[in-house]
């Protein structure tokens with residue numbers, strides 16, 4: 001199993017990762033102006049209201065929206081109705097209707113890019129802890145449950161495309177008694193996931209279907225697997241102002257990112273403002289490129305030892321609209337897109353099949 005594969009039920013043993021050859025990241029952290037000074041707040045609690053469940057017949061859905069092997073609707077993890085995409089290039093993605101959550105994205109070579117936490121459950125008793133959950137209509141903190149309700153509700157299938165090169169599905173979430181109890185607005189959220197060759201594209205469109213204005217915040221809470229959080233880094237954030245939420249997410253402190261490579265040596269919960277069109281996550285075996293349009297912020301999060309069992313194995317790099325709500329007049333629409341691509345480091349690829357080669361026997365301290 002790849003070091004970045006989704007953990008089945010427990011954290012991946014440390015020893016299972018390929019030899020690391022990235023002392024540069026460790027050196028970079030010494031230049032850092034940013035040192036988290038105390039551990040993250042205790043174990044994270046998801047205080048969510050009961051999920052908005054719906055009973056769906058996957059066979060019926062597949063008959064309606066399935067497109068051969070390019071788009072299939074069937075039971076996924078935990079029996080959850082899930083849309084499976086497979087592109088002609090051989091990449092795959094899985095999107096659970098519960099939460100509209102992308103739970104897997106694999107390259108044609110079978111490498112999992114996303115991460116599911118070992119404490120994730122697939123029984124709708126809480127949001128799926130991993131993959132790409134939605135934060136909507138509140139990033140938080142705020143009046144409603146942390147990260148809103150969209151990750152805790154069943155989305156419907158609104159359409160699918162069987163274009164073999166780039167199969168796609170559109171999921172839809174509309175207001176219901178469940179959502180209006182928390183947020184008194186009529187809305188429609190349409191989330192399109194396209195597997196364009198090996199590139200995972202998303203498009204989130206939110207429409208105010210009410211007769212009064214609404215405001216919301218949001219993010220794609222993307223969990224990415226990393227070989228080791230201490231050798232992972234994020235590029236593209238240098239010079240940006242960020243809000244450090246580790247001590248207090250309600251009253252974050254304001255800083256400027258000085259590092260070219262944002263590395264991890266403690267808990268990080270940072271909202272980077274005025275985010276660039278693209279950031280890169282070095283996950284230890286290559287770069288995950290995260291390009292976006294109209295997501296104005298990037299949230300970088302690692303709980304560190306607050307999640308002792310698995311914190312080394314993932315980093316969240318989230319496309320976000322966290323601090324300044326979008327304001328929609330009746331009938332207005334807000335749209336944001338992302339394109340995520342993974343390019344494997346050629347040396348890593350070589351070392352996977354030649355672990356004893358001299359060039360591969362370089363270790364961090």
Ligand SMILES: O=P(O)(O)OC[C@H]1O[C@@H](O)[C@H](O)[C@@H](O)[C@@H]1O
Nearest residue numbers: 044046129221245249269299301
């Ligand atoms: O709800 P989850 O998936 O455990 O994630 C919680 C974290 O999500 C991050 O987006 C926030 O920046 C953190 O403050 C928060 O703790």
